[in-house]
Amino acid sequence: MQVSDYLIFDEESGTYIEDPEQAVRDDVEKHHWLNVLRTVLKDWRLYLMLIPMILVFLFWRYFPMYELLGCFKMPDVIKSVAEQNYVGFSHFKTLIFGNAMSSISPEFWRAFRNTFLLSFYGLLFGFPTPIIVALFFNEIRSNIARSVLQVATYLPKFMSTVVMTSLIVMLVKAGGQMSGVGALSQMLEAIGAIDHETAMRGLLHMPQYFRAIYQISGIWEGAGYDSIVFFAAIIAISPTSYEAAQMDGAGKMAQMRYVVLPSILSTIVIMLITRIGSLLSIGYEKVILLYNTDTYQTGEVVSTFAIRYGVNSEGATGGGVSPGKGLASAAEMMNNVVGMLLVIGANTVARKASDVSLY
């Protein structure tokens, strides 16, 4: 990516110089709408190409943000968001401090806690795994063996959430009169990881297993594919670095410590910051497909909480006249604002630490 819009590479001097035309463009932008119009007309094809994309983002990414006004208004079935009455911050107050009429506040905090924990454990276990996988791939010198292993381990990434969760549902299904427990439960029982009673009740109906199932399936899905970027960084290391280390008598561990790790550190840092930035954006699809009333306690995240109260209207029990929609959007907005602050914070740290900005 270019250093700045103001700098262009000057071939004569071989250095970056200030782009004289950028100053003209800034001038045009700053000064007069007529100048702007003239410049746009001259290049009208370019702007025509841009318009469809901008419209799609405007209609289906930015217009929903207007609906966020509903956070401050009394929901109404008939009235549009503009016509509803303001209620100030009462939805936020209800969510954070609770009120006498509803039990929604503990539910919101539970969802918020689950969102944080699911993404935090995802970071803790899901982040290092691809790096380790990439290190292992580097050890495999035979191209054929490596290709076969790569093809196999990348594959789960392309399975849909529905397929993956359907497999999980069937593989750990509860036992009954007419059927045995799922194949995976059976296996886990055989190696002593879970007891018979647990297997019979079905792992997806036990709150204490939800997070483990979520994380393990996530690692199964992504560890191979996510290792690509680290593997690319590792194979870029020059063989002479290893040779030099070997000459100095470095064993395998020492080579890892002093050659490989420093070389891929910048990639690791950047990927880590990206992960921290998306700490609160848990995909709702997988949770919706995996959780059930038995596992709300550990499975419900803020977005599924919002869907339950705002989209599936039968869940509107917040007290008063169906304040479900307002409460739900308020809950999700708080979550997303915190998420956005994390992204911006992570990006700022990245820029300060390594001169690379992610966006």
Next chain:
Amino acid sequence: MKRKLEISELVFKIISYTLLTMFAICCLYPFIYTISASISGYRAVQYSEVVLLPKDIQFEAFARMFNDNMFWNSYTNTLFLTFYGTIWELVLSILGAYALSKKRLLFRKGFNFFLVFTMWFSAGTVPQYLNYLDTQRVFGTVGITDDKWLVVIAMGMAAMNIILLRNSFEGVPSEIEEAAIVDGATEMQVLWRVYIPMSKSIIATVALFFGISRWNGYYWAKTMMKNANEHPLMVYIRNNLEKYQDPEQMAGWNENYAPDSLIYAMIICSIIPILIIYPFIQKYFAKGVNAGGVK
């Protein structure tokens, strides 16, 4: 000294091979199991007696699925959504990314921020739902009553992929473009003849991302499509799963195969197209991921 070196390397190598092989088996096993379970008999599946190879082979689960009109319906719907959805997103993204990659574009930073902001902050599911309801109403008034078009047009478009394309277009040397312009090429011709051929692998990767996400899309299709005839394959699979996991459905079941076999059969049919294109697209991954990562 030399001997110690060899041992540590050998041990690490053995560990790598073993663990990676185990991981690869874990990745492949569910697919093999799915195939076996879909053609195994009632008892074998119901009591999880299938380990690797099918037991009491039957093909009635497949037959029943193929005789179900809803299955073919949903398959056609998914093909429709994937085809038109990918084209729609790809065309808009390429045109937009091309414009954004040009330094002479006014308010370029502003437009970039307009895109990137959607990666930082999203309004959330409830406002999105209300927005889709409004869209449905507006589409209805202009005569598009089919919710397929709502899914194709309104859903999708990821800012990340557009930025990927933009970065790739920015990497095209300006001399080539200038040469084309001197030869009298228009803006469209420059894009079509110069930029697209030079960014083939990134475009392939982005098209792949679009296609896969369309093929696998579930939640919004389920929520916005009230008519079961319009449901794509993933919604069909999930609805069937919910139906057959219900013990009441099992009460009157006297088929040769277990209900789960039916679901396994559907899963196989849903992943076959991905498995077919997978070997061809696999070589593009590394490039795409690297271009998308660190910039």
